[in-house]
Amino acid sequence: MASKNAKTQPIVPKDEIVWLEGPNSRGFELAFAFRVFREFLKGFRGLHFIGPCITVFGSARFKEGHRYYELARQVGYRLAADLGLTVMTGGGPGVMEAANRGAREAGGRSVGCNILLPHEQHHNPYLDKFVTIRYFFVRKVLLVKYSYAFVILPGGFGTMDELFETLTLVQTKTIEHFPIVVMGMDYFRDLQAYMQFMASEGTISPEDLDLILFTDDADEAMAHIRKYLHDNYRVVPRRKPVWWLFEKS
Numbered sequence: 001m002a003s004k005n006a007k008t009q010p011i012v013p014k015d016e017i018v019w020l021e022g023p024n025s026r027g028f029e030l031a032f033a034f035r036v037f038r039e040f041l042k043g044f045r046g047l048h049f050i051g052p053c054i055t056v057f058g059s060a061r062f063k064e065g066h067r068y069y070e071l072a073r074q075v076g077y078r079l080a081a082d083l084g085l086t087v088m089t090g091g092g093p094g095v096m097e098a099a100n101r102g103a104r105e106a107g108g109r110s111v112g113c114n115i116l117l118p119h120e121q122h123h124n125p126y127l128d129k130f131v132t133i134r135y136f137f138v139r140k141v142l143l144v145k146y147s148y149a150f151v152i153l154p155g156g157f158g159t160m161d162e163l164f165e166t167l168t169l170v171q172t173k174t175i176e177h178f179p180i181v182v183m184g185m186d187y188f189r190d191l192q193a194y195m196q197f198m199a200s201e202g203t204i205s206p207e208d209l210d211l212i213l214f215t216d217d218a219d220e221a222m223a224h225i226r227k228y229l230h231d232n233y234r235v236v237p238r239r240k241p242v243w244w245l246f247e248k249s
Contacts, residue, residue, distance in 0.1 A: 011073035030100040039134055043113065044141040046069060048133035049239060051112045053088040053146045054079050054225065057162045058095025058153035068184055072098035073105075074218060075151055075183065079213035080108025083229070084223045090115065091132075095153045098184045113142045118123070140165060148233060149179045149225045154187040163213075170211050171204075180212045181221045188214060 008083045023029070062069040066117065067152045076099035084235025087103035102111040104126045112130035114123045123130045133139040144150075144166060152163045163182070169175045171245035182188050192214050213224050241247035 002007055036138065038133065038136045038142070039206070041131060043131050043138065045130060045247070046129070047113070047142060047146055049248065050129060050146060051086045051109060051238065052148050052233075053111065054083070054149045054151060054193045055084040055088045055143050055147040056099035056151045056153065057090070057159050058099070059141075059155035059159060060090075060092045060094040060096060061156070062094045062154075064098075068095060068187070071183060071216075072096075072153050073102040075099060075153070075221070076104075077106045078218050078222055078233070079103065079151070079225075080106035080110075083107070083226060085148070085162025086146075087113065088113065088143065090143065090158075091123045091127060091130045093122075095123055095155065099128060099151075099153075100124055100126035101134060113139050115139050144169065144175065147231060149176075150181070151221065152180065152182045154184040169210060170224065171208055172227070177228060179225050179228040182212060182214045183216055183218075183221060183222060185214060185216045 003035055021045075024032075039223050055071050056072065056079075056245050058068070058072055062072075072095040079085060079087050079099075080103040086109040087099055089099050089113035091100075096112065100110040100112060101124075112123055112127045114130055114132040115136060116132055116134050123132065131142070133142065138160065143162070150166050152159065163180075166178075169182060170178050170180060182192075185192075195204070195209060198208045199209055213221070215221055215224075
């Protein structure tokens with residue numbers, strides 16, 4: 001054990017403090033702010049006329065024939081066929097592709113908000129419209145902004161991030177009356193149990209558990225979403241593009 005009188009050394013010696021970058025220059029930060037603004041503007045213009053959406057989150061790693069790929073395909077089909085809303089995803093492969101594919105097969109609208117990654121995540125071939133975004137946080141805003149309900153299927157860190165950020169927005173009433181449906185119970189059963197544990201420990205309220213529906217029943221999922229939409233929203237006329245803003249539907 002070190003003596004109380006022993007002189008401690010700083011983590012970074014004064015002559016090497018330069019290696020801690022800290023804030024960038026004001027010019028760099030201003031340029032970054034403009035890049036973020038440009039990404040938001042790109043997303044707003046590209047998705048302005050896609051209509052009310054339901055966003056489906058899930059892994060990019062499941063291939064055609066996998067049970068979760070086929071579940072997502074069924075969900076996309078039912079969302080378009082039963083509810084008549086646009087199906088939005090992250091625009092990539094796996095669960096995202098399957099949900100977009102199901103919507104396309106039902107004759108519904110299918111859109112994506114893709115992300116630009118170092119290994120080039122390409123948009124899937126079942127999209128009527130898509131935008132490709134550079135920053136994850138901008139992409140998440142867009143995936144929430146245009147949607148009236150959210151369906152979460154099995155996925156990894158990104159899907160968990162999207163689930164809990166959306167759930168937090170609903171819990172804190174930042175967005176209200178937005179149903180969240182989690183499907184794929186074999187995958188999510190332990191997560192459901194952990195949420196119940198959180199409620200028992202007092203880190204969330206028991207009523208917070210009502211903000212999310214866990215089910216593998218597509219009929220139950222559609223009925224849950226339909227009830228929320230019926231109780232909280234009204235139909236409004238579709239906006240039309242303005243020609244002098246070079247807008248496209």
